[in-house]
Amino acid sequence: MSDTQWQELDGEATVVEAKGRTYTELAEAITRSVGTLQQIVDDTSTTAKSMEATRKLAGEVREDIEKARDRYSFTGEALSTYGAALRGAKNEADPAAEKLRTLRSELEDARAVARNAESQMDDLPDSASQADKDDATRAASGANATVSGLEQDIAVQESYWNSGHGDKNSAAGTAMSKIEEVVSGDKVHGLEDSTWDKVKNVAKGIYKVFKVICDIAGILAIFLSWVPVLGQILMVLAAIGAILSIVENIVKFARGEIGFGAMLLGVGLGVMGLFGGKAISSVAKYAKARSVVQTASRMSNGAAKAKFGTAVLKSSRKTFALTRGQRVTEVLKSPFVRTAGDKAVAGMVRNGLYKNAFTSWRGSQFPLPYKDGAARFAMGNDDVVDMIGHFNQTGLRIDSVTSxxxxxxxxxxxxxxxxxLANNAAKLGSAIGGGDGWGSYEGGNSLATSGAGGSWGKITGLPVNVDKGVTAVQDVFGNDGYVAGSW
Incomplete structure (x- = not known):
């Protein structure tokens, strides 16, 4: 199923069997609780009205939780049986996979030797002695015999691997059928998902897919924020992804799923993704503006215009005059706003000035339409690249604050x-590879994900989805899957 041919089988038998024992223990706990409740129901020695109400409630509760006993019992049995079968399958297939790697390497070498021997035999001149011809023939025959022997050995090991793989798939199918029987079959006992549960599952899947899209946008926005329309969409999605990351880390910390340090790191990376680049741009623009204004103040108006240009002088004076509050406000409102450089390139493309966009405006070559493409990739910030270019000039006043x-x-x-780059790549890799994105939407989660913990897809190597079984059990016992309290 999810296994790679001729490689070790996916899945950990020890983990599967441990989860099987956990579910079996849950079923046994339910049995004990049901017995205790039945004793309360059968106790007729106390005739007080309050006790009659207690017996009635105990009876109702007993009936409800007894319905879920089969779910845990069947799941535990299915996992335990599958775990044992998985161990046997891996014991047969995994050694074969290891031997196949060695044999295939040896076969490649043997075939090279055989080709060389046949070539030497064919290249013998007609004047060669019979002894030389016999030696060449024996060498070619021996080399071909070695090749045939290795091919037979490989066929044997492949049969072992196929047998183990088939046993695993068969056992997995049996386990799935047994679990599905208590999830949606004859032993569901009325614990089906409600319409609201199904809506929540769909919404959860859509959210996870959207989060992956935001993670992808976070990477693409770094390179394509200048593209008309697309750049704006990518910037918005990247910002939303950063916000979702911040919220998720706070929620996980509140639930006790991560520690305080991990929460701070996650929130910090999210905040940096939202405002870090804009804050750095603000500092870069301030450094440039301070240098321009202080340098121009020592020059005549005409000389300043000749050195910097009217537009740079005006924008620098405006930037330099901003208060701290205005700078902070500018940073906070800017996660969804592209840089002036990106807007300039987008405007050229929109107006059909493709050559100017890709070669003239600080540009060199697509897909990095900037003069210092390598610098912009390293910096990820037009304003910083622009600032660096500005300070390459001579005759600038640079005080300690500017420096x-x-x-x-x-x-x-x-x-x-x-x-x-690292954070977005890590989130995307985790989302797709770890079943937190499309993988889980298409069936990466399962009964083993809640209650006993873990991921069924990783344990078995199978794209199984029995989430609705967990939902129904949790409705009775709570999110941890255990019977609350002692009866």
Whole structure:
């Protein structure tokens, strides 16, 4: 099923059997609780009205939880049986997989020797002695015999692997059928999912797929934020993904699923993804503006215009005049806003100035339409690249504040870009590879995911989905899958 041909079989027999024991223990706990409740129902020595109400309630509860006993019992038995079968299948298939790797390597070498021997035999001149011809023939025959022997050995090991793989699939199918019997078959006992449960499952799947899309957008936005329309969509999705990451980490911490340090790291990375680049841009623009304004103040108006240009002078004076509050406000409102550089390229593309967009505006080559493409990739920030280009000029006034802002912007840009790339790649890899995205929407979760914990898909290597069984059991016992309290 999910196994790779001629490789070790997926799944851990020890883990499956441990989960089987856990579910069996849950079933036994239910049995004991049912027995205790039945004793309460059968106790007629106390005739007080309050005790009559207690007996009635105990009877109702007993009937409800008894319905779920089969679910845990059958699941435990199915997992335990499958675990034993999985161990046997792996004991047969895994050694064969290891031998196959060695045999295939030896076969490749043997075939090369055989080809060389046949070539030497064919290349013998007609004048060669009979002894030389006999030696060449024996060498070719021996080499071909070695090849045939290895091919037979490989066929034997492949049969062992196929036998183990078939046993595993057969056992898995039996286990799934047994579990499905208590989830949606004859032994469901009225514990089917409600319409609301089904709606929640669908919504959960849609959310996970959307989260993966946001993670992908977080990576693509780094490179394609300049593209008209698409760039804006990617920026919005990336920002939403960062917000979702922040919320999820806080919720997980509140539930006790992660520690305080992990929560702080997750929230920090999310906040950095939202505001880090914009804050760094603000520092870079301030460093450039401070340098322009202070340098221009020592020059005549004409000389300043000649050195920087009217547009740069005006924008620098405006930026330099911003208060701290205005700078903070600008950063906070900007996660959904593209940079001025991205907007400029997008405008050129929108107006059909493709050559200007891809070669003229700081540009060199697609898909990095910027003059210093490598620098922009490393920095991930137009404003920082622009600031670096500005400080390459001579005759600038650079005081300690300007120098510090310049250093903070440069180092911060590299760190922010590296962290964002790594974080988005890690989230995406975890989402898809770990069953937190499309995988779980299409069936990566299962009965073993809740209650006893773990992931059935990882345990068995099968895309099984019996989530609705968990939902029904949890409705009776709560999210931990255990009977609350002592009866």
């Amino acid at each position: 510090s802002a310049q250093a903070i912007a440069t180092v911060g840009a590299v760190f922010n870009q590296t962290a964002n």
